[in-house]
Amino acid sequence: MDATAPPARRPASGTPAGAETIRLEGVSKVYPDGTVGVQELDLTFAAGELTVLVGPSGCGKTTTMKMINRIIEPTTGRILLGEDDVTRADPVQLRRRIGYVIQNVGLFPHQTIRVNVGTVPRLLGWDKRRIRERVEELLVLVGLDPAVHGDRYPHQLSGGQRQRAGVARALAADPTVLLMDEPFSAVDPIVRERLQSEFLRLQEAVGKTIVFVTHDIEEAVRIGDRIAVMSEGGRVEQFATPAELLGHPVNEFVADFVGADRGLKRLAVTGIDPLDLERPPVVHVADGLADARAALQTAGARWAVVLDDAENLHGWLSLDRAQGAGTVGSAARRMEAWVPREASLKTAFATMLQHEAGWVAVLDGDHFLGVLTPESLHSALRRSVEGRAPETAGAASG
Numbered sequence: 316m317d318a319t320a321p322p323a324r325r326p327a328s329g330t331p332a333g334a335e336t337i338r339l340e341g342v343s344k345v346y347p348d349g350t351v352g353v354q355e356l357d358l359t360f361a362a363g364e365l366t367v368l369v370g371p372s373g374c375g376k377t378t379t380m381k382m383i384n385r386i387i388e389p390t391t392g393r394i395l396l397g398e399d400d401v402t403r404a405d406p407v408q409l410r411r412r413i414g415y416v417i418q419n420v421g422l423f424p425h426q427t428i429r430v431n432v433g434t435v436p437r438l439l440g441w442d443k444r445r446i447r448e449r450v451e452e453l454l455v456l457v458g459l460d461p462a463v464h465g466d467r468y469p470h471q472l473s474g475g476q477r478q479r480a481g482v483a484r485a486l487a488a489d490p491t492v493l494l495m496d497e498p499f500s501a502v503d504p505i506v507r508e509r510l511q512s513e514f515l516r517l518q519e520a521v522g523k524t525i526v527f528v529t530h531d532i533e534e535a536v537r538i539g540d541r542i543a544v545m546s547e548g549g550r551v552e553q554f555a556t557p558a559e560l561l562g563h564p565v566n567e568f569v570a571d572f573v574g575a576d577r578g579l580k581r582l583a584v585t586g587i588d589p590l591d592l593e594r595p596p597v598v599h600v601a602d603g604l605a606d607a608r609a610a611l612q613t614a615g616a617r618w619a620v621v622l623d624d625a626e627n628l629h630g631w632l633s634l635d636r637a638q639g640a641g642t643v644g645s646a647a648r649r650m651e652a653w654v655p656r657e658a659s660l661k662t663a664f665a666t667m668l669q670h671e672a673g674w675v676a677v678l679d680g681d682h683f684l685g686v687l688t689p690e691s692l693h694s695a696l697r698r699s700v701e702g703r704a705p706e707t708a709g710a711a712s713g
C-alpha cells in the first residue's frame with residue numbers, strides 16, 4: 316500500500332548529517348512454510364526521524380525491521396539505504412551503517428561494559444586508543460559514568476543501565492540508522508518512561524534515522540515522529556504523525572488499536588494555542604495597591620497577574636492581599652503553576668492539578684503570554700480531539 320505521510324511534528328531541516336533515508340519498495344516476505352510475514356510494503360523512513368512500527372503480536376514488525384539489516388532476506392521488493400540497495404550491499408559494510416538494539420539488550424555477559432560498547436569498532440580494526448576514547452564518549456553520552464560502570468559486567472548493572480549500554484554499543488561506529496526492537500520492554504514502567512525521555516534527548520543530539528518496534532501504542536505516541544500501525548499479515552493500516560493518528564484514525568482497526576481514550580492520549584501531543592489563552596488583569600510590581608484594587612474591581616476579577624518592568628512574570632496578586640497601602644511587589648505571591656509555551660496540554664493540565672490551581676500561566680521564556688483555565692483547556696481538548704490544534708514540538712516536552 317502507499318504510505319505517504321503528512322509532515323512530521325519535528326520539521327526536518329533538510330537531511331541531517333549522519334542520517335540516511337530508508338525506503339521499502341514493494342517489499343514482501345513469505346517464509347518457507349508459506350507464512351506471510353509482510354506483504355507489498357511501500358514505506359519511507361525519513362532521514363533523522365524516529366519512525367515507530369506498532370501493531371499486535373505477529374503483524375510483521377520484527378520481520379520488517381530485520382529485512383533492513385539483512386538478518387532476514389525479503390522475498391520480493393527493494394530496500395534502499397540512502398541510494399544503495401541493501402540486498403546488494405556487503406553485509407559487514409551495511410551493519411556498520413546500521414546500529415541494532417534489541418529487547419534484553421543482548422550484551423555479552425562475560426565482557427565488561429567497556430568491551431561490549433567497543434565491539435563494532437574492534438571488528439572494524441580501529442586502534443586501541445581511538446576505541447578507548449570513543450567508548451568513554453559514548454558512555455557519558457548515554458548517562459553512564461565510565462569510572463563507575465565501565466569495568467562492570469552486564470549482570471552488575473540495573474536493567475535500565477544495561478539498556479543504556481546497549482544503545483551506546485549500537486552507536487559505537489556512528490551508524491546512520493538505528494534499528495530498535497522493543498528496546499525498553501524489559502524494564503518497569505517508571506524506568507521505561509525515564510529511558511524514553513533520555514532517549515529522545517539523545518536523539519535530539521545524534522539525529523539518527525530510527526526504526527523503533529513496539530506493541531505499545533502509548534510508547535509509540537510518546538516517542539514517534541511518525542507511526543506505522545500494522546495489522547496481521549504485515550499490512551500498514553496507517554502511517555502518520557501521532558497527532559494525526561489519534562485525531563483521525565483511518566479505519567476501525569486503527570481506532571481500536573489507539574484506544575477509546577485517544578482524546579486523552581492526544582493531550583500529550585497537542586500544543587498550547589495562544590488563541591486559547593485567557594488574559595486576566597495585569598498589574599506591575601511598582602504599582603500602588605490602591606491602583607491594583609481599582610484594576611481588579613474594574614475587571615470584576617479576584618486576582619491579577621503581576622509583571623515586572625520588563626513585562627516578565629513576577630507572580631500574582633489576589634484581591635484579599637491587595638489591601639492597604641504599599642506596592643504590588645510587597646503583596647504579590649510567587650507563581651507556582653506555570654508551563655513553558657512549548658508544553659503539551661497534558662503538562663498544562665497536570666501542572667494545574669499538581670498545584671490545585673484554577674489556572675496555569677503560560678510563559679515564552681520569562682515573558683508572560685496568558686493563562687489556561689479549566690474552561691480554556693476543555694475547549695483546547697475538544698479542538699485537539701477534532702484534530703484542529705497545533706502539535707507539540709516533541710513528546711519529550713509533554
Ligand SMILES: Nc1ncnc2c1ncn2[C@@H]1O[C@H](COP(=O)(O)OP(=O)(O)OP(=O)(O)O)[C@@H](O)[C@H]1O
Pocket residue numbers: 346347348350351352353370371372373374375376377378379530
Ligand atoms: N522463521 C519464520 N518462519 C515462519 N514464520 C515466521 C518466521 N518468523 C516469523 N514468522 C511469522 O511471521 C509473522 C510476523 O512475525 P514477526 O516476528 O515479524 O511479528 P511481530 O509483529 O514482530 O510480532 P511480536 O510483536 O510478537 O514480536 C508471524 O505470523 C510469525 O509467526
